[in-house]
Each structure stands twice: as C-alpha cells, then as structure tokens.
Amino acid sequence: MGVGSLLPFPREFADVEEFYWLWILATTAYGVGDTLTTLTLHRYAPAVVEGNPIVAAVLARFGFAGLAAWKIAVICLCLAVSVRAARQWEDRFSYYFPPVVLTLVGSFFTVYNLRLLLG
Template sequence: MSRSRDQRRRRPAYRRRPQQFYWLWIAATATYGVGDIVSTIAFLEYAPTVQEANPVVALALDAFGLGGLVILKIAVYLIMLWISVHGAREGDAFLYYFPPVLLTVVGTYLTASNVRLLLIA
C-alpha cells in the first residue's frame, strides 16, 4: 500500500482528538484574540501617551481605526488555523501544533506587555 493512500485513510488529528484541537484554539483565541485586542484597546484609550510599537498594527490602526486592528488579528488567526488544519490533514504534527501554541505564547506576551504599559503609564 502506498504512503499517500495510507495517509488518506487516517483521520486528521482534529477529528481523532477534537477536544485537544478545541482547547488548543480556545487558548489561542483567549490570549491572542481577546487578551491582546482588549489590552491594546485599553492602553490606546486610557494611556494616550503610549504608542503602538508594531508598525503593521500601527498602520492598520491609522488607516482603519480599531476595526483595522480586529481585521488584522482575524486574518492572522484564520491563516494560522488553516495551517493547523492543513498540518492535521497531512499528518504533520509540527504544523498541527505550532500555530495555536505560537498564537498562545505571542498572545500571552503581548497581553502582559500591554497590561504592564497600562499600569506604568
């Protein structure tokens, strides 16, 4: 039996272990999606002396306001979700786990950084 036929028969990881898949992405959503967006909005509104350090986010905020921030975050989130699903379908554990773990780590760091900036401003 060829390897490609064997891979087609094996169900993707998100179907074999749906709870794991959901919890990975719930953590990513809570930190990268909600935590970073809410803390960014808070420091932009309550600490006007603090400027957005990320040039891409600053450009989105300047061009489209807070909606630009949300659209940018959703776009990155959906791309990472697509990579994770693709990795699961291909049987690539790295591509399956890396996107939600990366977003969770980045989201945690950015949220903590924003809260720190808000507290010292």
C-alpha cells in the same frame, strides 16, 4: 453523516477535544487578551506608541475595526495551516505550532500591555 466526517482531521491524528482547547487558548490570549489591552492602551494611554509597525499602520488607517479584522485574519490563517497540517500533510509540528505560538505571543503581549497600562 457520521461524526468522523465533521472532524477537521483524521481521528487517529489528534484528539478533537485537544484541537478545540488549543484554539480556545490561542483565541483567548491573542484574539481577546492582546486585542483588548491594545485597545485600552490606545484609548487611555495615548502616549504609549504601538510597537508593531503592521498593527500601527492598521490602527492609523482603519482604527479599531481594522485591528479586529487584522486579528481575525491572522487567527484564520493560522487555523487553516493547523487544519491543513493535520488533514493533508499529517505534520504534527505544523499542527501544533500555530496555536501554541498565538497563545504564547498573545499571553506575552497581554501581560506587557497590562504592565504598560498600570505603569
């Protein structure tokens, strides 16, 4: 089994290292940064209300474990779209869009939550 068969897409479509870095950034910003700052706000600033109705419902019903499960589900869905875009659709927009959006959204809300936390 060669390295090429382990790649999530044809080598000529995109660079594997680029793929990994896109998803490391997305996971760090959305999965870690936004999640940790959201949890910190809920614990140390209870007067701050969650603005996302889906996240608010998940937190109310399932708590912090539910938030983690929600974030993992979103990341997995976006990752599946990105891989499918590269493997089957050969669509560069759909390949780049999910990790870029997660990185931007995660970064924005991490900074926004920190701003709320620090007053």
